[in-house]
Amino acid sequence: MRISTSQFYNQNIQTMDNQQSQLGTYYQQLSSGTALTTPADNPLAAAQAVQLTMTSATLTQYQSNQNSALSSLQLEDKTLSSVTNTMTTIVSELTRAGDGTLNDTDRASIAQALQGYRSQLLNLANTSDGAGNYLFSGFQATTAPFTNAVGGGVNYQGDNGIREAQVTDTRQVATNDSGSSVFLTVPAVGTSPVAASAASNTGTGLIGAPSITNPAIATNADNYTITFGGTPAAPTYTVTDNTAVPPTTTAATAFNANTPIALGSGMQVAIKGAPAPGDTFSVTPATTPQNSSVFATLDAIISALQQPANNNPTATATQSNALTTAVSRFQNSLTNVTVVQASVGGREQELQALQTTTRTNSTQTQSNLADLTGVDMVTAITKFEQTQSALQAAQQTFVKMQGMSLFQYIGG
The missing domain is CATH 1.20.1330.10 (f41 fragment of flagellin, N-terminal domain)
Structure with missing residues (x-):
């Protein structure tokens, strides 16, 4: 098969271009990582x-x-x-x-x-x-x-x-x-729950902190008012559940400072001293x-x-x-x-x-x-050097082959 001069040039130039392009790719990989x-x-x-x-x-x-x-x-x-x-x-x-x-x-x-x-x-x-x-x-x-x-x-x-x-x-x-x-x-x-006395009280009644006797009773969270009546010598009290609808009030009960006052069926509170008729106390939920x-x-x-x-x-x-x-x-x-x-x-x-x-x-x-x-730096460097060597070899070969001609032998 005959290889024309143009084919020879094109093939060699294409080879060197490919190698140059590959060399650029390797160089970019090495520089950027x-x-x-x-x-x-x-x-x-x-x-x-x-x-x-x-x-x-x-x-x-x-x-x-x-x-x-x-x-x-x-x-x-x-x-x-x-x-x-x-x-x-x-x-x-x-x-x-x-x-x-x-x-x-x-x-x-x-x-x-x-x-x-x-x-x-x-x-x-x-x-x-x-x-x-x-x-x-x-x-x-x-x-x-x-x-x-x-x-x-x-x-x-x-x-x-x-x-x-x-x-x-x-x-x-x-x-x-x-x-x-x-x-x-x-x-x-x-x-x-929080116990409090009315600011208008005139007696010396002292209310303590409420105590829970049965935590399961729902009325423990109700709002209660304790109202004193009777006479100073024979005081009585009533308990009103203000949360109930309608509010409920117990019957008047004789007051005894040594007996806690029941608030519903799950809570009680102690009041000491001598409350006066008309004095009121309250027990309200903490969230009020x-x-x-x-x-x-x-x-x-x-x-x-x-x-x-x-x-x-x-x-x-x-x-x-x-x-x-x-x-x-x-x-x-x-x-x-x-x-x-x-x-x-x-x-x-x-x-x-x-x-x-x-x-x-x-x-x-x-x-x-x-x-x-x-980039695997070892592999990339090896390929770079191999491609560079191949490009240099191709360039040198191309230069030598350029000088080859039948006319050189005829003239010789």
């Missing part, structure tokens, strides 16, 4: 690489969300620890205020201390993060949640919104708790609004401790009852804060576990992507 420079290099691997890249980006975003959520919860946890410490100190002050040896000056001093602790609680309730977002404002993150209300208590400026972070494909974690759920409400479970605001409770007891009571049995009884009520309310609020903090701690632990899992998955994804797209 990536085996897949274009999808055409390996379409199947390229498709898998796209999927792995998307997965890696998603995991990176989840890691960012987890870190942000954990930071928010850690700040809330720290704040709630301070709230718990302050409230525990307040309970101690309330217990000290019940010491019968104290005088008006002593109680006024305690009231002043409680006012300082109240300010601490309000500052903690208005805690914000470094970006100016308030922890307990719900969705109203840029609005301070609490302001003092005229006449006592606070106004809540936030809402009940719960901010959530997407931390996995199928899991969202709450990163905050609303101020109303922390400072203005208490749970029905784990708390105790007047029982569940930390700040309203504090304001009420501060006001009670500032009232003179020396040598005044009625005023002394009123103060003692106010202390009993305040301690019950505060213990319930403290229970609520503890429950919320436990929930925050549970979410922190979950996020920390998710962080470990996400880091592991991200590392594995990156490893798979590197295996798929990365």
